[in-house]
Amino acid sequence: MNQKNIIVIGNGMVGYKFCERLSNKDTKQQFKIITFCEERRPAYDRVRLSAYFEGKTAEDLSMASIDWYKERNIDLYLEDKIISIDRVNKTVTSIKGKTLSFDKIVMATGSSPFVPPVPGIDKAGVFVYRTIEDLEEIIAYAKKCKTCVVIGGGLLGLEAAKAAQELGLKTEVVEFAPRLMPRQVDDAGGEMLKRLIETQGMTVNLNKNTKNIVGDASVTAMEFNDDSVINTDMIIISAGIRPRDDLARASGITVGTRGGVLVNSSLKTSDDNIYAIGECVVYGDMIYGLVAPGFIMADAVVEQLTGNSAATFTGADMSTKLKLMGTDVASFGDIEPQDKSCQDLVLNNPYTGVYKKLLISADGNTLLGGVLVGDASEYGSLLQIYQNKMQLPADPMSLILPRNDDAESGIGIGDLPDTAHICSCENVTKGDVLDAIKNQDCDSVSAVKSYTKAGTGCGGCVPMLTDLYQYKMAEDGIEVSNALCEHFDLSREEMYQVVRATGINTFADLIAQHGKGTGCEICKPTAGSIFASVFNEPILNHASLQDSNDAFLANIQQDGTYSVIPGIPGGEITPDMLMVIAQVGKDFDLYTKITGGQRIDLLGARLDQLPAIWKILINAGFKSGHAYGKSLRTVKSCVGSTWCRYGVQDSTSLAIELEIRYRGLRSPHKIKGAVSGCTRECAEAQCKDFGVIATEKGWNLYVCGNGGIKPRHADLLASDIDKDTVIKYIDRFLMYYIKTADRLQRTANWMMKLPGGLDHLKAVVIDDSLAINSELEAQMQHVVDTYECEWTNTLNDPEKLKRFKHFINSDDQDETVQFTREREQIRPLQHSGKALK
Amino acid sequence: MNTEWINVGAVVNFAKDLGCCVKVNGRQIAVFNLSENNQWYAVQNLCPHDKRMVLSRGIIGDKEGEPKVTCPLHKNSFSLKNGKHVSEGDVDDITTYPIKVKDGDVFLQVVV
Numbered sequence: 001m002n003q004k005n006i007i008v009i010g011n012g013m014v015g016y017k018f019c020e021r022l023s024n025k026d027t028k029q030q031f032k033i034i035t036f037c038e039e040r041r042p043a044y045d046r047v048r049l050s051a052y053f054e055g056k057t058a059e060d061l062s063m064a065s066i067d068w069y070k071e072r073n074i075d076l077y078l079e080d081k082i083i084s085i086d087r088v089n090k091t092v093t094s095i096k097g098k099t100l101s102f103d104k105i106v107m108a109t110g111s112s113p114f115v116p117p118v119p120g121i122d123k124a125g126v127f128v129y130r131t132i133e134d135l136e137e138i139i140a141y142a143k144k145c146k147t148c149v150v151i152g153g154g155l156l157g158l159e160a161a162k163a164a165q166e167l168g169l170k171t172e173v174v175e176f177a178p179r180l181m182p183r184q185v186d187d188a189g190g191e192m193l194k195r196l197i198e199t200q201g202m203t204v205n206l207n208k209n210t211k212n213i214v215g216d217a218s219v220t221a222m223e224f225n226d227d228s229v230i231n232t233d234m235i236i237i238s239a240g241i242r243p244r245d246d247l248a249r250a251s252g253i254t255v256g257t258r259g260g261v262l263v264n265s266s267l268k269t270s271d272d273n274i275y276a277i278g279e280c281v282v283y284g285d286m287i288y289g290l291v292a293p294g295f296i297m298a299d300a301v302v303e304q305l306t307g308n309s310a311a312t313f314t315g316a317d318m319s320t321k322l323k324l325m326g327t328d329v330a331s332f333g334d335i336e337p338q339d340k341s342c343q344d345l346v347l348n349n350p351y352t353g354v355y356k357k358l359l360i361s362a363d364g365n366t367l368l369g370g371v372l373v374g375d376a377s378e379y380g381s382l383l384q385i386y387q388n389k390m391q392l393p394a395d396p397m398s399l400i401l402p403r404n405d406d407a408e409s410g411i412g413i414g415d416l417p418d419t420a421h422i423c424s425c426e427n428v429t430k431g432d433v434l435d436a437i438k439n440q441d442c443d444s445v446s447a448v449k450s451y452t453k454a455g456t457g458c459g460g461c462v463p464m465l466t467d468l469y470q471y472k473m474a475e476d477g478i479e480v481s482n483a484l485c486e487h488f489d490l491s492r493e494e495m496y497q498v499v500r501a502t503g504i505n506t507f508a509d510l511i512a513q514h515g516k517g518t519g520c521e522i523c524k525p526t527a528g529s530i531f532a533s534v535f536n537e538p539i540l541n542h543a544s545l546q547d548s549n550d551a552f553l554a555n556i557q558q559d560g561t562y563s564v565i566p567g568i569p570g571g572e573i574t575p576d577m578l579m580v581i582a583q584v585g586k587d588f589d590l591y592t593k594i595t596g597g598q599r600i601d602l603l604g605a606r607l608d609q610l611p612a613i614w615k616i617l618i619n620a621g622f623k624s625g626h627a628y629g630k631s632l633r634t635v636k637s638c639v640g641s642t643w644c645r646y647g648v649q650d651s652t653s654l655a656i657e658l659e660i661r662y663r664g665l666r667s668p669h670k671i672k673g674a675v676s677g678c679t680r681e682c683a684e685a686q687c688k689d690f691g692v693i694a695t696e697k698g699w700n701l702y703v704c705g706n707g708g709i710k711p712r713h714a715d716l717l718a719s720d721i722d723k724d725t726v727i728k729y730i731d732r733f734l735m736y737y738i739k740t741a742d743r744l745q746r747t748a749n750w751m752m753k754l755p756g757g758l759d760h761l762k763a764v765v766i767d768d769s770l771a772i773n774s775e776l777e778a779q780m781q782h783v784v785d786t787y788e789c790e791w792t793n794t795l796n797d798p799e800k801l802k803r804f805k806h807f808i809n810s811d812d813q814d815e816t817v818q819f820t821r822e823r824e825q826i827r828p829l830q831h832s833g834k835a836l837k
Numbered sequence: 838m839n840t841e842w843i844n845v846g847a848v849v850n851f852a853k854d855l856g857c858c859v860k861v862n863g864r865q866i867a868v869f870n871l872s873e874n875n876q877w878y879a880v881q882n883l884c885p886h887d888k889r890m891v892l893s894r895g896i897i898g899d900k901e902g903e904p905k906v907t908c909p910l911h912k913n914s915f916s917l918k919n920g921k922h923v924s925e926g927d928v929d930d931i932t933t934y935p936i937k938v939k940d941g942d943v944f945l946q947v948v949v
Contacts, residue, residue, distance in 0.1 A: 486901065508872075518873050520898030521907035521914070544854035547896055548909035556909050560889040607894075802850075806890075807865075808857040809846045814865070816890050 003032040004103035006305070007092055009082045009247065011037030013046055014278030014294035015108035016063045021302040023072040031305065033074040034100060038081040039131060042066060047291055052135050053163045055686065055713045061132070085251040087271055104273050106301060107248065107261060111241035111279040111289065116151070120213030125234040129160040138236065142167040145233035149173075149222060151210060153180040157238035158324045161202060164236060165325075168719065172203040172230060174222070176239070179206060184320060184331045188348060189371040192355035196327045196374060205230075241289055243280045256282035265312040267301050275301045284315055292316065292424045299427060317387065317424070321372075321379045326759035327353075328376035332383050333369025334359050342368055347400050356400040358382070365392055372400075380464035381413070384420050413464065413471050422468060423454035423461045430468065437472050445469045484743070485522040488515040492668065492743045495523075496530050505535055507545055521547065526743045529630055532666035533738050534779075536786045538793040539629070539666070540800045549628035552804065553790055554610055557603060559828035561817055562610060564590070564602040565627035566617050567663060570637045570655035570675075571598025580620040584613055591825045597634035597672065599625055604826050606817060611804050614791045623789040626664060630744070632671045635659035636684065640677030640694065649694030651677035654723060658692075661727065664787050665734065665780075668741040668750075673730075686714045689747040690730050695719070699726050703733055703761070706748035715751065715758045718766060728777065732765045735776035842937070842944040851943060856906065858882050858893035861947050866934055867893035868943065869917055871904060878917035879936040879945050884908045885922075885929035892931070 006022065008015050019033055037043070044061040052061065069076040082092045085105065093099045113128040115121060125145075127138050142148070148164040150157050153175030164171040173180075179190030180197070194204045208228075213235065214221040221231045243260035254262045254270035260282025267275045267283075277297035279289055288294060293316035303311030319332035337344060341362035348355050354374035361368055367386045372379055378400055385392065385399075393399065418431030436442040436451045445466050449455045455462040482491040488511075490498065495514070504510050507527050511519055519527075528545030531537070539550055549555050554562035566581065581600050585592045588609055590602040605613055614624075627633060637655030641647035655675040665671070674685035675692040684707075685691025691702040697720040705714025718729055741750040754760060763769035794800045806814045819826040845859040851870040859866050865882035882890045887910055895906040897917070904917040907924070914924040920931040935946035 487898075517902060518871070518897075518899045518904070520900065520905070521896045521912060524896055524898060543852070544897070548894075551894060551896070551909070556891070556894075558887065558889070558910065560891045560894075560910070803852065803855070803857075806858055807860045808850050808868075810860045812860060814890055816865075 004030060005101060006031045006033050006104050006106060007082070007100065007102045008033060008035040008106045008108060009092075010108035010110055010278075010280075011035050011039075011043045011076065012108060012110045012278065013043055013063060013291050014110070014298055015106075016043030017295050018106055018108060018277060018298040018301065019069070019072075019074055020064070021298055022305065023074060025302055025306045033072075034077070035069075035074060036077045036080055036082050036094060038079065039133070040079055041132065042069065042076060042078065044132065046130075049129075049132070049135065050159045050163045052132065053139075053166045054716060058132055082247060083250075085247065085274070087251060087274075090273070102273075104275065104305065107269070107274065107276040107280060108278045108294075108298075109244040109247060109261075109276075109280040111243050111287075113237060114240040114242045115237055116210065116239055118210045118213055120215065120219070121237075123213055123215050124218035125215070126213065126219055127234065127236050129156060129163075129236050129238045135163070138163070138234075139167065141234055142169055145169055147171070147232045148234050148236060149230055149232040150236045150238060152238035152240065153177070153204065153206070154183065154238065154240065155181060155320075155322065155324070157236075158197070160236045160238045162325045165200075165202060166716075166719075169234075170201075172205060172232070173197075174205045174208045174210065174224075174230070176209055177206070180204065181329065183318075184329060184335070185371050185373060186335050186357060188346070189329075189331075189335075189355050189357065189373045192348070192350075192353065192373045193324075193327065193329060195350075196353050197325055200325055202325075241279060241287075243282065243287055245280060248276070248280075256285070258282075260287050263313075265314055266304060267297055267313050277301060283313065286315065288316060288318070290318060290320060293318070295425055296427065319383055319386075319424075321376050323759070326762070327374060328372065328379075330372040330376035330379040331370065332379070333367070333386050335369055335371050338368070345397055345400070347397075358396060358400060360392065360396055364396070367392060367396070377463075380461065380467075384413075384416050388417055388420050390415065413467050414475070422464055423452075425461075426453040426456060428452045428454035433465065433468055434472060437469065482742075484526060485520055487511060487517045487519050487523045490514060492526055492530075493740050495526065496533070496739055499527075499530050499534050505531055505537075507531075507542065519545075522743070525550070529666050529668065529743075532631075533783075536664070536666075536783045538788060538790050540790070540794055540797075543800070543803065550630075552607060552610065553624065553628055553794060554605070555628045557828070559817060560607075560814070561603070561828070562605045562607065563627070564605050564610070564613050564617075565595065565599050565625040566622035567625035567659075568599045568634075569659035569663070570635060570652050572637075572652055572656060577620065577622070580617065580622070584616055588613055589826060591827065595627075597627075598636050599627070599634060601627075604819060604828070606806065606813060608805050608813065611795060611801055615795055618789070618792055618795065623663070624791040626790070629666065630669050631664060631666045632659070632662040632673070635662075635673035635675060636688070637675045638677050638682040640675075644677055646680060647677035647694065648696055649677055649699065651675040651683065651692075651694055654692060654699075654726070655683070658727070658730065661784055662730075662734065664790070665738075665783050667734070667738050669744050669746045671734065671747070687711060688714065690714075690733065692726055698722050701726055701729055704747040704751035706746055708746070710748070712748040712752075715761075717758075717762060729765050731780040732773050732776045733761070735780050736761070736764055736772075739776070839949050840946050841949045842946050844942050845945055846943060848938055848941050848943055854897060856893035856895060856897065858890070859945070861945055862949065864947065865890050865893075866945060866947075867895075867906070868936065868945070869897055869904075869906065871897065871917075873904075876904065877936045877938060877943065878904065879934035880906065880915065880917060880920055881932045883931075884910060884913065885931055886911055886913050886926075 043063040080094045080096045083095050084093045091101050113130050148169040148171045150161040150173050153173050161171050161173050180193050209225040211225050212223040245255045245261050248261045256262050261276040261280050263276050278294035297313050300311045300313045321330035343360050345358045356372050358370040359368040420430045436448050442448040442451050455465050483489045524545040525547040528542050591604050593601045595601050635655040635658045637652045640651030671689045673690045674683040674688045676683040676685045677694045687705040687707045693700045700719045701717045702714035703717045706712045818829040820829050843861050853872045856867050856869050867882040869878045882892050894909050897906050900923050905914045907914045913928050915931050920933045922928045937944050
């Protein structure tokens with residue numbers, strides 16, 4: 001086959017996007033794509049680089065795996081780069097000596113951090129912030145540092161500052177300009193942003209020009225033009241970018257007067273066969289240092305190569321919305337008035353930390369631009385109004401005023417034209433989304449996302465995508481309901497609130513006053529769980545509400561027998577207690593197995609055997625392990641500093657204390673915890689609902705991790721806190737989860753759907769932003785104070801024990817339960833009916 | 838075909854809104870005592886999906902007003918009135934048995 005060689009120089013986000021788009025579009029396989037990547041890894045998501053500090057791995061950030069390139073027959077050269085282009089003979093040569101011929105070249109060489117020429121800038125301890133390798137070096141060096149200064153108060157600088165703070169460094173930001181993020185916000189917005197950032201313990205220095213970097217081999221201080229000095233152990237430079245045009249220059253391709261590969265609206269360089277896209281490009285005197293315009297450029301070149309010669313790039317919108325240290329910042333269009341006739345509307349509320357400005361044409365009809373700091377929830381709709389030049393409402397202030405739930409906002413998503421861009425990263429319009437719902441059977445937001453790819457880039461458009469989906473559903477008369485089931489219009493959260501507010505404590509009252517019918521397998525266990533969370537009575541007081549396992553305080557197995565799991569807090573157990581379990585296993589001929597939660601499972605117990613088994617266990621001092629419940633399961637531990645030569649804290653004692661504190665706590669789904677005695681993390685705390693890891697200074701608290709179906713790395717909620725604070729935060733976190741989660745929703749899933757995510761959770765749990773912490777703590781204390789072993793309670797209640805018989809009218813056993821033996825233990829005999837299925 | 842009403846015990850033995858299993862001529866039958874209108878129902882104890890004797894341990898409720906039991910193993914639901922499988926999936930229906938209460942005792946009608 002006579003394919004044309006397309007050489008993509010640079011495999012960053014834009015280079016990757018070009019490969020993806022061209023390989024999608026090139027159905028006739030006219031092109032052979034060859035791409036060079038100077039880094040160790042293929043393209044990754046540089047926009048979310050700081051997520052690397054929050055525990056995301058390089059794989060998490062990766063745009064596509066190496067296999068992806070193979071599947072598409074794209075030749076990917078890693079750790080290699082093109083160093084010369086022979087435009088006459090149409091070949092390129094790489095630093096590793098590879099020479100390839102080309103038909104077309106796409107330069108996507110990106111940019112490099114601008115390092116100001118300050119004396120001493122080459123000392124050890126001065127870093128840039130651009131690649132995963134830079135981050136790894138920063139993390140390694142930070143271990144011996146206490147303080148850090150970030151040069152640059154722009155978008156990336158603030159990201160870097162946040163990262164430094166997460167590494168435990170006392171961090172200061174130094175900005176040359178008189179305000180933060182000078183490109184994205186105006187003076188007043190910058191002032192608000194500075195205040196919001198400073199409340200998080202970071203110092204911001206404006207109007208500061210670095211004169212000298214002090215230190216012998218490594219940095220110790222910085223001197224400024226105003227003769228001030230800041231002592232610091234390390235410096236991260238993020239003072240802007242410079243397009244990487246060295247290859248273009250060396251190849252005789254025209255570059256801009258201030259750098260950057262010069263292109264025309266076809267994205268062609270001065271050589272017709274060489275295109276350039278992304279941050280290395282200068283077009284119309286502009287460098288586009290955002291990813292969305294780079295993607296649009298990639299698209300335009302793909303269109304041209306595949307036959308649409310009319311496709312051009314004529315500049316791109318530099319509107320942006322981001323979250324910096326928990327603070328929304330967004331801007332679009334003009335951020336300052338361009339002439340006197342235009343009017344500005346400002347909302348500046350220092351009490352809530354919100355600043356919003358809209359620039360409006362003199363006639364009041366058109367939105368020209370705006371700045372949002374502290375709350376950018378209206379960004380999506382404002383951007384649409386701006387981009388589509390939509391008619392403004394009579395009072396445009398209504399667009400940015402805090403919205404009452406019952407007040408309609410000025411312009412709804414229904415008013416947008418079909419051409420309106422919903423996702424600028426992936427270039428998806430409203431019409432594309434509606435088409436996906438209507439013609440492609442996309443019946444959920446995630447289906448729309450996977451079909452259209454909208455929302456898969458920066459993710460900023462997901463709220464709008466969700467709105468659009470719900471709007472379309474409502475328009476089609478399809479109700480998206482969060483009602484529990486046919487018996488209750490309430491969601492689980494609403495049912496919880498009803499129970500808390502009214503004190504209703506029977507299902508009969510609850511369904512009579514707030515539902516209809518007699519209930520079902522959805523609402524009854526939900527109500528039973530809520531009653532238990534709120535009032536903490538033994539669950540068999542509401543036996544008819546309990547589902548499979550809870551109904552008999554044991555885990556039902558596939559053959560209808562049960563498993564017995566005694567509680568072993570922290571996994572610590574004496575030989576004597578082990579012998580009790582062993583004896584029960586022998587006497588009742590149960591299958592025994594060690595669980596993943598550091599306990600022992602005894603399987604194959606018949607319903608009628610459960611009370612006798614538990615009587616022995618409880619007399620020996622065991623308590624229910626709640627292995628059957630949507631409740632706390634275990635708090636796993638390592639041996640910690642007591643035994644381990646690496647341990648820095650006593651993890652076993654804390655695990656035992658936490659397990660005893662929360663045992664019996666009923667929740668929307670099961671809860672697992674763990675405590676590790678050092679950073680080696682042997683207890684695997686970062687995949688638990690709550691996980692505690694010892695540090696030299698105290699404990700790090702992680703939340704919302706999960707193993708299971710969809711593993712999720714836990715989020716760091718707080719660092720270096722003492723034990724009392726650990727308990728206080730877990731109390732609040734768990735009760736907030738219990739209060740707001742959906743039924744059968746693990747904390748990991750809850751977090752992913754929690755509006756505001758981790759920042760919101762931190763605000764609630766740490767800063768008490770909802771002013772509910774005293775209530776949450778009191779509720780938890782009630783549960784702790786009223787703890788009762790469910791099995792002890794049952795054994796003391798003849799009424800409850802009545803149900804632990806297979807036949808109500810006979811003492812016979814269920815003869816259909818039969819076992820065979822395997823590896824010297826029992827196992828269920830497969831029923832013939834099951835074998836057939 | 839001869840049928841017979843068999844006494845399976847006193848009403849007080851059957852907890853409200855819960856299931857119980859009785860043994861009748863070697864057969865396992867699940868009995869449900871619903872507080873709603875004081876209705877009684879009897880169905881086979883065997884769940885036809887996985888062939889286990891567990892339906893008496895299921896949770897009870899209604900689907901659009903029709904009383905049902907949900908199997909504790911895989912959440913298949915069956916009408917208590919007529920034994921029809923009423924949840925999703927392809928599962929057989931179950932057998933129901935006539936049931937009555939007389940002089941404080943519960944009786945089931947079975948083929949003898």
